Amino acid sequence: MANTPEDLAYTKDHEWIRAKGDLATVGITDYAQKQLGDVVYVELPKVGDRFEATEPFGSVESVKAVSEIYMPVTGSVVEVNETLNDSPEQINEDPYGDGWLIVVKMENPAQADGLLTSAEYEDYIKAEAGE
Amino acid sequence: MLKRTALFEAHLALGGRMIDFAGWEMPVQFSGPTQEHLAVREAAGLFDVSHMGEIEVQGPGAIDLLQRVTTNDVAKLHDNQVQYSILTNQDGGILDDLLVYRINHEYYLLVVNAANTIKDFNWIKQQAGSFSAEVHDTSAGHILLALQGPRAEQILQGLTDHMLDRIPYYWSQRVSVDGCESRISRTGYTGEDGFEIFCSPSDARHLWNRLLVVGHPHGLVPCGLAARNTLRLEASLRLWGNDMDETTTPIEAGLGWAVKLAKRDFIGRDVIERQKREGPGRKLAGFVVEDRAPARDGYPIVVDGLEVGTVSSGSPAPFLKKNIGMAYLASRYAAAGTSIQIMVRGRPVPARIAEMPFYKRGKRFD
Numbered sequence: 001m002a003n004t005p006e007d008l009a010y011t012k013d014h015e016w017i018r019a020k021g022d023l024a025t026v027g028i029t030d031y032a033q034k035q036l037g038d039v040v041y042v043e044l045p046k047v048g049d050r051f052e053a054t055e056p057f058g059s060v061e062s063v064k065a066v067s068e069i070y071m072p073v074t075g076s077v078v079e080v081n082e083t084l085n086d087s088p089e090q091i092n093e094d095p096y097g098d099g100w101l102i103v104v105k106m107e108n109p110a111q112a113d114g115l116l117t118s119a120e121y122e123d124y125i126k127a128e129a130g131e
Numbered sequence: 132m133l134k135r136t137a138l139f140e141a142h143l144a145l146g147g148r149m150i151d152f153a154g155w156e157m158p159v160q161f162s163g164p165t166q167e168h169l170a171v172r173e174a175a176g177l178f179d180v181s182h183m184g185e186i187e188v189q190g191p192g193a194i195d196l197l198q199r200v201t202t203n204d205v206a207k208l209h210d211n212q213v214q215y216s217i218l219t220n221q222d223g224g225i226l227d228d229l230l231v232y233r234i235n236h237e238y239y240l241l242v243v244n245a246a247n248t249i250k251d252f253n254w255i256k257q258q259a260g261s262f263s264a265e266v267h268d269t270s271a272g273h274i275l276l277a278l279q280g281p282r283a284e285q286i287l288q289g290l291t292d293h294m295l296d297r298i299p300y301y302w303s304q305r306v307s308v309d310g311c312e313s314r315i316s317r318t319g320y321t322g323e324d325g326f327e328i329f330c331s332p333s334d335a336r337h338l339w340n341r342l343l344v345v346g347h348p349h350g351l352v353p354c355g356l357a358a359r360n361t362l363r364l365e366a367s368l369r370l371w372g373n374d375m376d377e378t379t380t381p382i383e384a385g386l387g388w389a390v391k392l393a394k395r396d397f398i399g400r401d402v403i404e405r406q407k408r409e410g411p412g413r414k415l416a417g418f419v420v421e422d423r424a425p426a427r428d429g430y431p432i433v434v435d436g437l438e439v440g441t442v443s444s445g446s447p448a449p450f451l452k453k454n455i456g457m458a459y460l461a462s463r464y465a466a467a468g469t470s471i472q473i474m475v476r477g478r479p480v481p482a483r484i485a486e487m488p489f490y491k492r493g494k495r496f497d
Contacts, residue, residue, distance in 0.1 A: 038165045040447045041423050043476070059476070061425055063164045063447050064357040085423065 002031035002125060005096055009112055010121035013054075013070040016096065017104075019112040024073060027100045028060060028091065031125050036062040039088045044101060050076045051104075053111060058101065060091065069101065073111040079103035136181035137274055137335040145353050152356055153246035155182040160355040167358035168449040171321050174350025175280030177342055178359055180320075180327070181335070184248025184270045186241040186255065192263035193237050200258050200398060201231065202381055204391040208233040213301045213316050215389055217381050218243075218251060223402030224377040225384065227251050228369065230318060232303055240314075242275070244371045258398070274335040278342060278351075279325030279362075281492075286346040287315070287326055295326075309341045320359060322366025322490050364455065365448050367417060367488035373428060374415055374443045374457050382406045383459070385415045385487070415443065416465040417487040420454035420473060422480040431474045432458050432482075439464050442473065448489065455489050 008016040014032035017024040033039065041061040051057045051071040058069050080102050084090060091099035106112065116124060133156040142149065147158030158179065161167065170176050188197060197205045203216035212233055218226040227247040232240040243251045252268045259266050278287055284295050293306040295315075303316035311334035319325040330338055343353060360370070369375050375384040380403055382390070392404055420426050426445035431438050445456030456473075464471060467486045472479040 037160070037163050041425055043424070061447075063168075063361060063449055064159070066425075066427060 002029065002034060002122075003096075004029065004031070004118040004122050006118045008096065008118065009072070009115035010118065010124075011070065011072045011115055012124060014125075015069060015072050017072045017112060017115065019106070019109065022106045022109050023078070024075070024104045024106050024112060025100050026072060026102050026104060027095055028069060029121070030095045032067075033092050033095045033099070036060060036067060037064065038062055039091045042084045042088045042091065042101070044080050044084070045077050047077050047080060060088075071104070072115055073104065073106050074108060075104040075106040077102050078105050134182070136179055137332040138179045138181065138339055141336055141339055142179065142353075147353070147355060150356070153182060153244070155245060157182055158353075158355040160357045161353045164355070164357035164361060165449045167352055167354040168361050170350060170352045171280045171323055171354060171358065171362055172450045173281070174352075175278060175282040175286055175325070175346055176321075176352055176354035176358065177339070177346065178277040178279065178354050179275075179339070180277050180359075181274045182245035183275050184243040184245060184251065184268065185273045185275075185329075186243060186248070186252050187267045187269050188239045188241065188255070188264055189267075190237055190262075190264035193239055196255070196259055196262040196264045196266075197231065197239060198395055198397060199262070200255055201229070202390040202397060202399075202403070203231070204394045205231060205233070205239070206394065210235050211303050213303055213318055215301075217386060217389055218254065219381065219397070219399035219403070220377060221399055221402075223380040223382075223399035223406065225371070225375045225379055225381060226254060226377060228371055228375065228386070230316075232314075232316065246372060272331070274330050274332050274338075276328045276330070276335075276339065276342070277319055277321075277325065278328060278346075279319045279321040279323045279354075280351075281324060282346070282349040282351065283323070283325040286342065286349050286351055287328075289345045290341060308338060311338050313338075320366075320368055321362035322368070322488065323362075323492055360444075361446050361449055364444050364446055364457070365451055365488075365490040367457070367490075369415070369457070370444060379415075379459070380406055380411065383411045383413055383415060410462065412462060413440070413459050414462050414465040415457055416460050417455065417457050417485045417489060418471060418473075418482045419485045419489075420456070420480060420482045422454070422475075422482075424475045424478075424480050425454040426456045426473045426475065426480070426482065432460060432464075433472045433474055433479060434464055434470075439471070445473075451489055453489075455485075457487075460484075
């Protein structure tokens, strides 16, 4: 079973965010990295790029597929995890830690409260996996 | 409703992730594409490829019918020999690629792509009119396993008394494998040594499990379609539907070696002969991406701002650890060493045309 820390918020597209004030760190979930398999390439936006919630902001590629990643909240990118260029496998090894993707400055921090809790996300992936 | 092979339950029991492939519910992966791919290069892998179609052609006119519908020279085959060949239409387009097994001079087994089985069967039957030959789709009666990798022979030898080292590349033999009547051939779609094993559906589960048990100490793992795809791409083996189809000819696809113009007339011969003489306007070429971004099926290819082709198969290559692919390109851009750009989600990424095959196994028998 996938790991879903309780202090994070989740999306149905399998991203997580860790919100603090108006800043949010964004990554993909343990369940998502397991579904993808070994990540071989990550395409991320530049600092300063602005995205609406649910807009695709990059992609994560495994050997067999490309998966788009979607913004959990509206905001501008203030930091990008450049180490993923050389070590994309960090997404598999530590999806909630070293495998983070970007930090966003949220325009409306209340959006984060509308995302799934860890319990809700667990129910969602159980249903998706047909368990 | 998707079709299932006799091994469907066995795949679920091993944690296989199932997908729809050409109307079949097949395992795309077990432990993971990369691990499975590397196991086949370094030890061995076992694939269920029962979705492949089998068509039997029998009768005094079987050879003449096959000479008419396929591009290779069936007359060159001896009993138990196997040949790679192509079914072409009147325009020289590729209906399918296939293996032709000669059982005896009046009995041939064709192994065709799952997506094309019914089309191929109808096509061959339609051409059979004036020939004294019967054509049967026997796919339902066949299970096909592929045991591939440098340890494949050693593993299979543990389950049969037949001396496997006497079966050369592209030859087959009827043998008993752990008590199951089978036909095995030294063939495959991975670029490795290995065998393909035909058996009856009632023996499938027994053989599958026995092979995995006997092979386990040798590093054998069950493999899915994802690894099969990256293995064949590294070995530059074409995939019908990606790297060739009814709109491409064997010459364009770089399969001229499987076309024998010297034999009697065959369907599509005129077009193919002219193209071989004049040179095709476009060609399938291999490329290596000079960037971390993988090229994927369908990405456009650009030279000097001009679109000159499309990626037909592209992927990270787990053993070679490069991003590789094949593409149809205007012939003037298809020479090895040519610099091209691949459009990856709107970003031009540098790549270079490379000699194929990308991967060739070391010779082990000479």
